[in-house]
Amino acid sequence: MSKSELSQSSSNAAPSLIERRRRAMGPVYATFYDVPLHLVRGKGVWLEGADGRRYLDAYNNVPSVGHCHPRVVAALAAQAGRLNTHTRYLTEPVIELAEKLLGTLPDHLEHAMFTCSGSESNDLALRIAMEASGGRGVVITRFAYHGNSLATVELSPAERGVRLPDHHRAVDAPDTFTNAGQGARTFARSVAEAFADMAAQGTRPAALLIDSAFSSDGIYFPPREAVQGAVDAARAAGAVVIADEVQSGFGRLGDAMWGFEVHGFRPDIVTLGKPMGAGHPVGAVVVTPEIVAPFTARFGYFNTFGGNPVSAAAAIAVLDAIADEGLLDNARDAGGHMLSLLSEVARQHAAIVNIRSRGLYTGVELAGDERRGGADVARRVVNEMCRRGVLISLCGPNANVLKIRPPLPFSRSNAEQLAQTLAATLSSLQH
Numbered sequence: 001m002s003k004s005e006l007s008q009s010s011s012n013a014a015p016s017l018i019e020r021r022r023r024a025m026g027p028v029y030a031t032f033y034d035v036p037l038h039l040v041r042g043k044g045v046w047l048e049g050a051d052g053r054r055y056l057d058a059y060n061n062v063p064s065v066g067h068c069h070p071r072v073v074a075a076l077a078a079q080a081g082r083l084n085t086h087t088r089y090l091t092e093p094v095i096e097l098a099e100k101l102l103g104t105l106p107d108h109l110e111h112a113m114f115t116c117s118g119s120e121s122n123d124l125a126l127r128i129a130m131e132a133s134g135g136r137g138v139v140i141t142r143f144a145y146h147g148n149s150l151a152t153v154e155l156s157p158a159e160r161g162v163r164l165p166d167h168h169r170a171v172d173a174p175d176t177f178t179n180a181g182q183g184a185r186t187f188a189r190s191v192a193e194a195f196a197d198m199a200a201q202g203t204r205p206a207a208l209l210i211d212s213a214f215s216s217d218g219i220y221f222p223p224r225e226a227v228q229g230a231v232d233a234a235r236a237a238g239a240v241v242i243a244d245e246v247q248s249g250f251g252r253l254g255d256a257m258w259g260f261e262v263h264g265f266r267p268d269i270v271t272l273g274k275p276m277g278a279g280h281p282v283g284a285v286v287v288t289p290e291i292v293a294p295f296t297a298r299f300g301y302f303n304t305f306g307g308n309p310v311s312a313a314a315a316i317a318v319l320d321a322i323a324d325e326g327l328l329d330n331a332r333d334a335g336g337h338m339l340s341l342l343s344e345v346a347r348q349h350a351a352i353v354n355i356r357s358r359g360l361y362t363g364v365e366l367a368g369d370e371r372r373g374g375a376d377v378a379r380r381v382v383n384e385m386c387r388r389g390v391l392i393s394l395c396g397p398n399a400n401v402l403k404i405r406p407p408l409p410f411s412r413s414n415a416e417q418l419a420q421t422l423a424a425t426l427s428s429l430q431h
């Protein structure tokens, strides 16, 4: 289907809005989908377009507990009407949030520091790791994304135009599919070699920084020993282990609240963002007292908006909603159901070559021809699914992995709609 056909059949965006945006905000911003979506409202797992159409949101982890969750909205409004200030004053909500958050994490992670985004969380974690290790070199995965700040964008080769600085190293992600999972088997060794090479070139190791779901690398859940081996190699090299939970945290993987728990390793620092405020900008760094001590000895930490009581109220409401509404169990149950339905679709459609899934985080890899790596097919699938009212996106170095990551209240029947729409889409694209 050509782009113009797609626009005729599904455009809901007022052209003037696209034009105004481009004029006022410049050409640097991208939009999802060939025909950008103009959204006006959200509720639970549903988004409503300006044209009145309803879309099933199977992509967004930011509205973790659902779009415009009443509890989050009420908490935000109540605190915004009462007091908003910063951490230079004593306020109850941020302390309650720190305590609640620590209650969901292993005991060795004793201190929470607050930020406004995942980028800021990783940036702060890197500063802490550099003080603790005395090093500067960081090992990441080959197609990682860790943020947009100066320090984190350099560690985000998934981002167009980014070149990894010479003192850092990138290793292949623990790919459980390509070459019969060779990448997962060699992951620990690659990390050990990267740190050894870095040291041999005169850079002291600072950190191993990994996204616990290897999201932009294509979504992988390797065997526990692969990740544990990499963690051991980092520690042996004197590096601090940072678990980037911006994607995998807050119950997404169903089996545990945090992705590193699913892998069974013990991070020194955990970084949080996206889902934490269900759309409100709030992030955190959670760290052991020993690791943060050298940083504290040298610097203070103040972040004007990080830890403000309104953001804290939103984040408390998110933690409460996850617990009270059984969203971890739902991620496991609805996610398991979705996996079995998608596996059935894969049996009918040779285009699907591998499915990787934990809870409500699923990568569906599409076969690619040698030249284009499947990206073209995947892009058409994503656009056609949108036209049919279901929102997903893509990831992976070849952009051939369908990325399915809905808000946590996604139900079994939502999963059925998603699987049916994917099957119909794949059938339609064969013609």
Ligand code: PMP
Residues within 6 Å of the ligand: 116, 117, 118, 119, 120, 122, 145, 146, 147, 148, 211, 215, 244, 246, 247, 273, 274
């Ligand atoms: N880490 C990971 C794994 C991410 O996916 C992202 C955002 N896509 C970030 C960090 C940066 O978060 P933010 O956009 O909130 O700065």
